[in-house]
Amino acid sequence: MTYGLELLAFAPHPDDAELFCGGLLAKLADAGHRTGIIDLTRGEKSSRGTPEGRAAETAAASKTLGLTLRENLGLPDAGIDPNGDLTALVALLRRLRPELVAVPWEEERHPDHSAASVLLTRALFFAGVQKAADGPAFTPRQVLYYPMRHLGQPTVVIDVSASHPKKMAAVRCYGSQVDPATPGPATLVGSPLSLPALIARDQLYGAQIGVAFGEPYVCRETPGLADPLDHYRRNTFSRPLFFP
Numbered sequence: 142m143t144y145g146l147e148l149l150a151f152a153p154h155p156d157d158a159e160l161f162c163g164g165l166l167a168k169l170a171d172a173g174h175r176t177g178i179i180d181l182t183r184g185e186k187s188s189r190g191t192p193e194g195r196a197a198e199t200a201a202a203s204k205t206l207g208l209t210l211r212e213n214l215g216l217p218d219a220g221i222d223p224n225g226d227l228t229a230l231v232a233l234l235r236r237l238r239p240e241l242v243a244v245p246w247e248e249e250r251h252p253d254h255s256a257a258s259v260l261l262t263r264a265l266f267f268a269g270v271q272k273a274a275d276g277p278a279f280t281p282r283q284v285l286y287y288p289m290r291h292l293g294q295p296t297v298v299i300d301v302s303a304s305h306p307k308k309m310a311a312v313r314c315y316g317s318q319v320d321p322a323t324p325g326p327a328t329l330v331g332s333p334l335s336l337p338a339l340i341a342r343d344q345l346y347g348a349q350i351g352v353a354f355g356e357p358y359v360c361r362e363t364p365g366l367a368d369p370l371d372h373y374r375r376n377t378f379s380r381p382l383f384f385p
Contacts, residue, residue, distance in 0.1 A: 142282075144240045146175045152179070153257040156319075164305055165304075170209075171304060177210035182218040183213060189326070195315075212233075218253070222260070225260055231264055235274065242283075242285070244261040244287070246288045265284055285359075288359065292342070294359075299356050312336065318331060
């Protein structure tokens with residue numbers, strides 16, 4: 142298999158990837174890997190801000206994370222169809238050929254988030270079916286599902302301690318959404334407790350593996366280890382501070 146990007150994250154709305162897998166994106170970019178985000182919508186139905194302002198915030202956040210690529214598919218905000226047409230998504234996956242793909246986990250508060258998970262899971266499957274579309278079939282090495290508002294039992298927790306300040310800087314680029322002082326109606330993400338809760342969440346998962354900050358990911362497939370001794374030698378953390 143020939144790959145392109147090392148990591149490609151899909152976000153239902155601009156800012157979703159920053160909030161819930163921004164640490165991993167920054168971590169890999171800092172290590173010299175090629176990373177990207179595909180936003181499914183422009184967030185035009187957001188209660189606060191404007192599409193034009195959101196686009197400027199997205200550009201600033203992308204620069205902060207060190208992304209190689211960012212594209213927007215222009216799907217309707219508040220109208221992502223889990224059974225929608227897969228042509229554009231399959232073509233995109235076959236063009237970018239990412240080694241790792243991050244998509245929202247299916248159990249979510251926002252209907253667009255859960256719909257995006259189903260839509261993207263379908264696209265990832267059919268990207269690997271040769272006759273489903275033009276071009277050579279493609280399957281990534283691993284799909285990492287990122288939980289958002291619903292906390293589940295992760296398959297893995299990734300140490301993002303070193304990249305966490307950069308993640309939070311990218312999140313704060315979306316002032317129209319996360320700054321409580323922004324004019325407009327009250328929202329969950331714009332609550333004064335929203336960013337402290339996000340930091341506490343990352344601290345909670347980090348404590349499970351003995352680090353300052355961690356991001357949780359769910360794998361549908363059972364991960365395999367060819368050499369468990371080598372794996373644990375290279376992935377040894379301090380004694381966890383929290384036991385589930």
